[in-house]
Amino acid sequence: MAVAGVSANRLELLTIADAVAREKNIDKEIVVEAIEEAIQKGAKSRYGAHHDIRAKIDIKSGEMALTRHVTVVADDWQPEDELEEFNDSAMVRLTDASKRDPEAFVGKEYIENLPPFEFGRVQTQMARQVVTGKVRDAERANQYEEFKDRVGEIVNGTVKRVEYGNTVVDLGRGEGIMRRNDSIPREVFNIGDRIRTYIYDVRAEAKGPQVMLSRSHPGFMAKLFAQEVPEVYDGVIEIRAAARDAGSRAKMAVLSNDSSIDPVGACVGMRGSRVQAVVAELQGEKIDIIQWNADEPTFIVNALAPAEVSKVVLDEEADRVEVVVPDEQLSLAIGRRGQNVRLASQLTGWQIDIITESQDSERRQREFSERTALFQEALDVDEVIAQLLVTEGFATVEDLAFVEPYEISDIEGFDEDTAEELQARARDFLDRQAAILDAKRVELGVQDEVMAVPGVTGAIAVALGEGGIKTVEDLADLATDEIRGGYEVKNGERTKVPGVLEAFNLAQEEAEMLILQARVAAGWIDASELPQPPEPEYEEELAEGEYDADAVFAAAPEGDEGEVVDDEVPAGDPDQPENA
Structure with missing residues (x-):
């Protein structure tokens, strides 16, 4: 040499x-x-x-x-x-x-x-x-410098070899690998075949840079539309979200920045010419193109097309949404093997639960009966009064005990004396319940200091005692999964592990704050280390008697837990081309 x-x-x-x-x-x-x-x-x-x-x-x-x-x-x-x-x-x-x-x-x-x-x-x-x-x-x-800034691009290459279902692609100035689960099912490549793929990741590893390719990634479909639809390429139409069940079906949400251009029609093309070009590349994958909407309930309704939706109930804390559909629309909304609702969930970012109108009606009737019975027992009133309270929106005895008296006296047939008497009975009931829970807490050996921790109620203290948590230190030493419940793998099987407060449905943030408050009480950390809530932003003050409606709606949260959007939510334009 x-x-x-x-x-x-x-x-x-x-x-x-x-x-x-x-x-x-x-x-x-x-x-x-x-x-x-x-x-x-x-x-x-x-x-x-x-x-x-x-x-x-x-x-x-x-x-x-x-x-x-x-x-x-x-x-x-x-x-x-x-x-x-x-x-x-x-x-x-x-x-x-x-x-x-x-x-x-x-x-x-x-x-x-x-x-x-x-x-x-x-x-x-x-x-x-x-x-x-x-x-x-x-x-x-x-090779790393060549491809690190090309994540999100479509590249052309030649199949170099196929190993155990993984395809190695020659990209000219380097190689990329498309793993089995990144390819479209039933798609077979031979050595020398020309192939179009999507770069979704570039990793610098000890054995050399790994250019990760995919044909099943939602971004691949979006980039194909950018190549076929000039309005998407120019940015006039935005692809805001995409979800795919590769080789079978996909959903894509589009938005037009020009009010004169229909985003769905532009992506479909004359007689479906544009979308058909993408479908051909994706081996006949069926694509639903829907219009994106900033209003979450409307977007969810659009995403579940072609099914019709009667009602949407949002739970923002849990990122879940309950969708009510007519009984005959249930199978269409769920889709074959749950495909339609799964893709809609991926597209919107919400966990979607679908129930029928009859199930919703039965549940409401059951809740109405349970709440009526609760008020009858707690307040010692007859069924008519209990039903009136439930009809007016009171769900728990706590709701009734601590509202302003006028909210009760304004009910038809009630007066101030009735409101005062009902609230007194409600508070007496709560006091009796608290005394029972406190006695049980003491019997279980839960220390008084635990009750002083912010967020701990009598019912929570009893649940902690039943779970063997009896001191502030015991509570401070817990992890969020031990409070909320979780999963663990034993002998290769994933098993559910219950949490001591699982029945209370605490959010992740609530469980974390409960543990942190216990650590403050135990002296493990200082109160200044607790996360601080964000300060509210206020608009410029207006003169007395004036109000700015736009500012009020802009400052309000996007949706409250339990917000109900009824049939007035549009279910989509039936004349709009939805599928290809």
Whole structure:
């Protein structure tokens, strides 16, 4: 190997460096540095590894200098690393250097030129490994730089090989891999086939950069539409969300920034020409194109098309939505094997629960009966009064006990005296319940300090005691999964692990805050370390008697838990092309 021989012709070294740089598409300087390092290792192998030997090749002329360096160090020099020690072949102490050179100083280097030499078989093999390794590292760095900024692009390539269902694709200046689950089901490629794929990730790993390709990613479908629909490419139409069941069905939400352009019609094209081009690339995948809407309930209704929706109830804290559909629309809303509702859930980002109108009616009747019975027992009133309270929206005794009295007295047939009497009975009932719970807490051995933790009620304290949590320290030592419940894998099976407060349906944030408050009470952390709620933003003050409706709606949250959107929510334009 000519690059390994120090006595090689200087022009030959540059020619080799040029050829390797062009072939591997890397900088010539990198190849020259690799040759220098190879020569240095060969020289150290010949003269001794403890010597500080350096090789330098002039990248223009090809002239090479091989030198040995000795550095002057202080008399009290100490190694920075325990494994390092004084090297008398590469170092000389200042006192010893001054005997031979009066102008010696700490840091001065003495350089000795070494004669050219021929590499032996071992040095040649070593040099080959050094140069090959350096060139390979440079190739990997180049490939990473080439593709790291191309995530989200569609690339064309050629199938290089197929291994255990994974497809390796030659992208010209590198390779990418498409794993089995990133390909479209039942799609088979052979070596040499041309293929279009989507880059969804580029990872820098020890074995080299991994360009991850996919044909099942929702972004692949979105980019195909950008190629087929000029309005999408120009940004006039935005693809706001996409969800796919690769090879079977997909949903895509679009929005037009120009009121004169119908986003759905533009994506479908004349007689479906545009969408059919995408469908052909996706092996006949059925695509539902719907209009995106900033109003969450309307968007959810659109996403469930072609099913009709009667009512939508949002639970923003749990990111869940309950959708009521006519009985005959249930199978259509759910779809085959749950496909329609699953794609709608992925598209909107909400967990969607679907029930029928009859199920909703039965549940409401059951809740009405349960609440009526609760008020009859707690307040010692007849069925008519209890039903009136439930009809007016009172769901619990707490609701009744702590509202403003006028909210009760305004009910038809009630007066202020009735309201006062009902609230007194409600508070007496709550006091009795609290006393029962407190007695049970004491019986279970739950300490009084636990009750002082913000967020702990009598019912929660009893549940903690039944779960063996009896002190503030016990509560502070819990994890959120131990409170809310979770899953764990035993013997390869995923099993449900109940939480001590699972019945209370605490949100993740509520469970975390309960634990943090207990840690404050236990003295483990300071109250200043608790997360602070964001400060509300207020609009500019208006004159007395004035109000700004737009500001009121802008400052309001997007939706309250239990917000009901009834049949007035549009179920979509029946004349609008929905499928391809």
